[in-house]
Structures are given as structure tokens and as C-alpha cells.
Amino acid sequence: MLLYDVCILGAGLSGLSCARKILHQRPLSSIVVLEARDRVGGRTLSVPAGADSVDLGGQWVGPAQPKCLELINELKLATVKQQWFDEEAPAAADANNFSSGSSVPLTEEEDRELKAIAGQLEGWAESARDPASWASCPHAAEWDAVSVAQFFDGAVKSAVVRRELDLLVRTVTASEPHDLSFFYFLFFLGVCGGLAGVGDGDGGAQSFKLPCGAQQLSLGMAEELQAQGVHVRLNTPVAAINCSGGGGTITLASAGGEVLVEASCLVVAVSPPLWSTITWSPALSPAKQDVSVRMYMGSAVKTITVYKECFWKPFTPQGQLEELGPVANLFPTTVDGAPALVGLVTAGAAKVFAALPEEERRAQVLGQYQKYFCSAKALDFTAFHSKDWINETYSKGCYAALMPPRLATCCGGAVRAPEGRVCFAGTELAISWPGYFEGALDAGYRAAGEVVALLHQ
Ligand SMILES: Cc1cc2nc3c(=O)[nH]c(=O)nc-3n(C[C@H](O)[C@H](O)[C@H](O)COP(=O)(O)OP(=O)(O)OC[C@H]3O[C@@H](n4cnc5c(N)ncnc54)[C@H](O)[C@@H]3O)c2cc1C
Structure with missing residues (x-):
């Protein structure tokens, strides 16, 4: 079996950006990326909607996110400004x-x-x-x-x-x-x-979006990597990681025990709660085990409702949005030229909402918009999309994993440290914008530097 210099586990933004950075710094490295899903992009997912696409996962970028803006530029992608309900007072x-x-x-x-x-x-x-x-x-x-x-x-x-x-x-x-x-x-x-920075409005993390969909970031990187000889293997869930074999070789295996890849270095670019779904030999350090078991994923269901008519101008909302239904955060947008509303159902409400059938989710969201905008036109939709991230096997929630009390100060510092020839990426391990695209790149680039140092040893 071919021994790769580097195996990267996870073809989300973090894993792919890590592979890209390693190749920039060490162009002849042999790299393979293993991805459980049948697609790249992880927590970004852009699905076609007419001549357009809708983002069912991560969507926005902010002006204070330099790595992400640079990547958008390098991949020759565009951004457009997010609109606000009241442009006079975002x-x-x-x-x-x-x-x-x-x-x-x-x-x-x-x-x-x-x-x-x-x-x-x-x-x-x-x-x-x-x-x-x-x-x-x-x-x-x-x-x-x-x-x-x-x-x-x-x-x-x-x-x-x-x-x-x-x-x-x-x-x-x-x-x-x-x-x-x-x-x-x-x-x-x-x-x-x-x-x-985290709030809505110009200058915040939701300032811009990618008109072609945010998944293009991962699709663009994967295409570029494949053109440079990197193997991106989809439909390849990893169930076991063995670093105990001879010669320092790391072996990754499927749930059935099939050896998938052998490599000199490994980057684990999945969120910490997923580390404990993998069998490790030797076991991860106690600090990382603790982090994997105790960090918990946030919960969100994203909805997009498309209309023929923009009935929310002038913007005169009736009351507090989240008191009227499941959606807690609402953004105006357009889908294929038609006015639309992006509604995020988050935290405890998302767990309840995720368990509902699609028709019930739709009825609740439309009813909420009817009350909030005091307009029966809210019921007159042309398309409704919703995406539950909580029950996704290879995400287990979103936007990212978080720390409960008493974890950061006991093991938080150990979370990023390499273990032998295994390095760790993923947005949660960023020291800038964890939970965001920017954080995924931040952690991916840091892990790339660690891998390049290991390869030089
Ligand atoms: C609804 C929603 C809205 C969001 N909004 C925004 C936003 O507007 N702006 C923003 O910046 N961020 C947003 N985020 C967060 C952002 O999408 C994530 O921070 C980022 O995409 C995480 O990238 P990652 O590479 O770290 O992880 P992931 O994208 O989770 O990538 C990890 C990859 O590893 C794979 N994997 C997992 N386990 C295995 C295994 N055992 N074997 C092989 N492969 C495996 C997964 O399938 C996945 O492809 C949002 C997320 C969601 C879901």
C-alpha cells in the first residue's frame, strides 16, 4: 500500500485548507484527504435553486475575517453585501x-x-x-x-x-x-x-455572502488540490486510527477493519465531539478524551422561505420574533431573483423543531412570519427549504462545538497540541473566530505548519 506523507481526515474547510497550505509550503508532499460524506464542504452545503443556489449550512463572511476573504480572492469567487430589513438602521x-x-x-x-x-x-x-x-x-x-x-x-x-x-x-x-x-x-x-463582530449588521460576521454559495470554497479547494495530485476520497468514513504500528506509520481503517490509508502524518480535521466516535490506538491523551466527551455541539436548523412578493417593506415588525415561533434570527435575501427569508432556529428550540416533519416545520415558520410582519402574504410562499444539522452523523450539530463550565480551565489549553505525528484542526481549535469559516482556516493553517515541521524531522 502507498505510504502517504500526510493523511487528512475530513474534507471540510479546515481539512482542505490545511492540505492546500501544506502543498504551498512543501509542494512535493503526497497527500490524501478522507471524507465520510459523498461531498466536500462539511458544514457548508449549497443546493441548486433554479439558476441560483441556497446555502443550507454556513453562509456569511465578515470584513474582519482576513483568511477567508483572501481565500475567496484566491479562488476567484465573489462576495455580495448582505441586505438588512432596515437599511437605514442595520x-x-x-x-x-x-x-x-x-x-x-x-x-x-x-x-x-x-x-x-x-x-x-x-x-x-x-x-x-x-x-x-x-x-x-x-x-x-x-x-x-x-x-x-x-x-x-x-x-x-x-x-x-x-x-x-x-x-x-x-x-x-x-x-x-x-x-x-x-x-x-x-x-x-x-x-x-x-x-x-458577532452581531448582525454591516461590519459584523454576517456582512457578506457568496452569490454562488459558500460550499464553493471547499469545491474550489478540492478541485485545485486534485489538479495538484492530492487524492480526495469521498464516502470513506474512518472508524479507527492506529499509531501503534511499526516504523511510525499511521493506519486508518473503516468500521469493517479494512485498511484505508497508511501515512507518516495525520491531521484530524473534524470537530472534537467526533474524535470519540473513532477507535484510537494508543488512546488519545486524557485531556483530549475529556474535551471530546464534554465539548457539545450547538443546535440549529436553517430554513429558507422563498416568496413572489417582498411583503416586509416597509419594515414594521410586530413584537419580538422568537416569542412568535421557532425562528430566532431572520435575514432578508433573494433566491434566483425572488425575495426570500433566511430563518435560523437555534439552541433548545432547534432540538424540538428538528423532530418535526417538514410540513409542520413549514407551517410553524410561515405562521410566525404572518404574525411578525402582520401580513397574510407570509403564507403565500413559492419554496421552503429546511436543514437539520443536529441529526447529521458527521456533524452532530452546529454551528460548532462549545465548552461547558469547568472544561476550558482544566483541559482547554491541551486541545490543540499534536499527539505524536497526529495534528488537530477544525474550526473549534481556532484561536481566531472559532465556529466560523475563518476559524476553520485558522486551525487548518496552524495544523499545516505543524505537519510541515514534522515532515522535516
Ligand atoms: C446552519 C449553519 C450556519 C452557519 N453559518 C455560518 C456563517 O454564516 N458563517 C460562518 O463563518 N460559519 C457558519 N457556520 C459554521 C461553519 O460552517 C463551520 O465553522 C465550518 O464550516 C467548519 O468547518 P470544519 O472544516 O472545521 O468542519 P466540518 O465542515 O464539519 O468538516 C469536517 C468534515 O469531516 C468529515 N468527517 C467527520 N467525521 C468523519 C470520519 N469519521 N471520517 C471521515 N470524515 C469525517 C465531515 O463529513 C466533514 O465533511 C454555520 C454552520 C451551519 C451548519
Whole structure:
């Protein structure tokens, strides 16, 4: 069997960008990428819709995401600006509203409280930015001992402010605040541009989209890699990784025991909760095992509803979006020239929504839009798409894996370290924009550097 220099496990953005970077730095490397699904792109999925496509997975890019913008440029892809319901007052430009699901004005007192807490979060997030110094961060242990919800219980007085903050957490992380470590949330905010970085509106992470669909990033990289002799093998789930054999060779095998690949180095570019679905020999370090078992995936179902008529202008929403139905975060768009709404159902609501049949999901979303826009035209759709990521075997949820209390400060630092000749990538292991495309590239490039160093030894 051919011994590859490098095997990469997972043909998502992280694995493919890692392969690409290794080839840039060491052009003659022999590389194989193993992918369980019948397609590349992982948590990005663009499906045809007439002459257009719709993104059922990751979609947006922000101006503070340089690696992703550079990749878009290198692959000669385009971006277009995301539209907002109220172009005169995009959500993030208004400090009251972090999320486009929030539309109820705050009183002066509520506004003051929200701004004060936002300021505190931003300041503390700065101190949690660097995982290498988590151990010396003065409040790390205290903040990591509580969930975001527990912290808000003690710190937030107004019910309206609390609702805004809970909505922020649910929409940007797809997690319930009671599941997420407060310290990990601060880290996330600190390395993702703060509240304006993760919020909706111009300048935030949802500023641009790719008109041809975000999966083009992975399709473009895979095509380029294959032209350079890299083997990208689809429909190849890996069930066992054996690094205990002779000569330092790493063997990857299927569930039936078939040897799929032998390689000198391995990059594991799947999210941490998936590490524990693989049999490792020798076992992963205790810290990585702990991370794999305890990090949990966020939960989201993405919906896209296409209409003949844009009935939401002028924008006069009736009440708080998520109180009217399952969708927590809503964006206007167009599909093949027709007006459409992208609605994200996240966190606890997504688990309930994912269990419903498609017709029931559609009925709930249309009913919610009817109430929110106070218009029966909301029922007059031409197409409805929904995609549940929670029950996807090779994702187990989205947008990404997150840390519960007491994980970051006990094993968080060990999560990125190579184990022998095995390196680890995937968006969760980024130190910039974890959970986003940018994070997938950040971790992929870091792992590529580690592999190149190993190959030179
Ligand atoms: C609905 C949704 C909306 C999102 N919105 C955005 C957004 O707007 N902007 C943004 O930046 N990010 C967004 N994200 C997150 C973004 O898509 C991810 O951060 C990114 O795509 C992760 O890339 P990755 O390569 O790290 O992981 P993945 O894309 O998960 O790639 C891992 C790959 O490994 C494969 N794999 C897993 N197990 C095995 C195995 N045992 N054997 C072989 N192969 C295996 C998987 O099939 C997958 O292809 C969103 C995600 C979703 C689902």
C-alpha cells in the first residue's frame, strides 16, 4: 500500500485548507484527504435553486475575517453585501440590538443597563483572548465555574435586558446560555471581534455572502488540490486510527477493519465531539478524551422561505420574533431573483423543531412570519427549504462545538497540541473566530505548519 506523507481526515474547510497550505509550503508532499460524506464542504452545503443556489449550512463572511476573504480572492469567487430589513438602521449599528431577531425598543434605563453589561463583557473578553495565558487570567477559574445563564442571573436586573442577552447567546452560539461556560463565551467574544463582530449588521460576521454559495470554497479547494495530485476520497468514513504500528506509520481503517490509508502524518480535521466516535490506538491523551466527551455541539436548523412578493417593506415588525415561533434570527435575501427569508432556529428550540416533519416545520415558520410582519402574504410562499444539522452523523450539530463550565480551565489549553505525528484542526481549535469559516482556516493553517515541521524531522 502507498505510504502517504500526510493523511487528512475530513474534507471540510479546515481539512482542505490545511492540505492546500501544506502543498504551498512543501509542494512535493503526497497527500490524501478522507471524507465520510459523498461531498466536500462539511458544514457548508449549497443546493441548486433554479439558476441560483441556497446555502443550507454556513453562509456569511465578515470584513474582519482576513483568511477567508483572501481565500475567496484566491479562488476567484465573489462576495455580495448582505441586505438588512432596515437599511437605514442595520441591527448592529444600534447598540440596543445585537441580533436581527430583536426589534423591540428599550427604555432609557434598560438601554443603560444593556450598554453597561455589554461594556463589561467586551472588557473581560479581552482578558480571555489568549488560550496560552488562560491559566494566569485572574478570573478564569471563577468565570469558568459558571454558565452564561448563572452569570446573567447574578448580573442582570431587567427582564428585557436579560432577554436581549439570552437571544444574543442563542443566535451567535446556537447554545442555551445554561449549557455554555461563561469564560468560554468571553473567549469566543474576545477572538470574534466582540459584540459588533458577532452581531448582525454591516461590519459584523454576517456582512457578506457568496452569490454562488459558500460550499464553493471547499469545491474550489478540492478541485485545485486534485489538479495538484492530492487524492480526495469521498464516502470513506474512518472508524479507527492506529499509531501503534511499526516504523511510525499511521493506519486508518473503516468500521469493517479494512485498511484505508497508511501515512507518516495525520491531521484530524473534524470537530472534537467526533474524535470519540473513532477507535484510537494508543488512546488519545486524557485531556483530549475529556474535551471530546464534554465539548457539545450547538443546535440549529436553517430554513429558507422563498416568496413572489417582498411583503416586509416597509419594515414594521410586530413584537419580538422568537416569542412568535421557532425562528430566532431572520435575514432578508433573494433566491434566483425572488425575495426570500433566511430563518435560523437555534439552541433548545432547534432540538424540538428538528423532530418535526417538514410540513409542520413549514407551517410553524410561515405562521410566525404572518404574525411578525402582520401580513397574510407570509403564507403565500413559492419554496421552503429546511436543514437539520443536529441529526447529521458527521456533524452532530452546529454551528460548532462549545465548552461547558469547568472544561476550558482544566483541559482547554491541551486541545490543540499534536499527539505524536497526529495534528488537530477544525474550526473549534481556532484561536481566531472559532465556529466560523475563518476559524476553520485558522486551525487548518496552524495544523499545516505543524505537519510541515514534522515532515522535516
Ligand atoms: C446552519 C449553519 C450556519 C452557519 N453559518 C455560518 C456563517 O454564516 N458563517 C460562518 O463563518 N460559519 C457558519 N457556520 C459554521 C461553519 O460552517 C463551520 O465553522 C465550518 O464550516 C467548519 O468547518 P470544519 O472544516 O472545521 O468542519 P466540518 O465542515 O464539519 O468538516 C469536517 C468534515 O469531516 C468529515 N468527517 C467527520 N467525521 C468523519 C470520519 N469519521 N471520517 C471521515 N470524515 C469525517 C465531515 O463529513 C466533514 O465533511 C454555520 C454552520 C451551519 C451548519
